[in-house]
Amino acid sequence: SQQGEEDPQALSIQEGENATMNCSYKTSINNLQWYRQNSGRGLVHLILIRSNEREKHSGRLRVTLDTSKKSSSLLITASRAADTASYFCATDAPPSGYALNFGKGTSLLVTP
């Protein structure tokens, strides 16, 4: 079942601009992860943020988590054409936490 829901569904920006994608979910979580999928390829893990964390950085990526609002955001700063891809949030939920529930993704297009 899908829990995460990304917004917007599609985003088009120019190189150098920042891209912000949002994810909302419905039930309590252990952690939330963001993945990237280039066209025709498998998903690649970007960053994991635990439920007791509020913000995390990795290179040009910044992820925030607001458990009271059940939402997360992914910010890509100084975007590049190579960032063009679909971005998915995924949540795992108690009690087992084994499985990940993926949203339908945000399709990001970065034009030179």
Place this chain on the structure above:
Amino acid sequence: DAGVIQSPRHEVTEMGQEVTLRCKPISGHNSLFWYRQTMMRGLELLIYFNNNVPIDDSGMPEDRFSAKMPNASFSTLKIQPSEPRDSAVYFCASSLSGTSGSLYEQYFGPGTRLTVT
């Protein structure tokens, strides 16, 4: 490490035929997941294994689908008989999970694009 390996990368078959998809997880990972991705339904979890044992197969759409993990380095997803609506990209992913669940990221294979005509 070679990452998660899936075969075949592409499969075209006729309706009614048996299809077997294969996956080799990353060595040392103890959890394995099979997903299906379509434009309409997005990424759906079909089944996952922990330490070679199926934990939850509630995502398997019908009895036509079956999955096995005979050892820690190999898993198969079988569709018999196949139908056109099974056309999708099937991904295998592996992960190192702690005792309290999926504490770590999942590593995805390149996927198998299945077309059933």
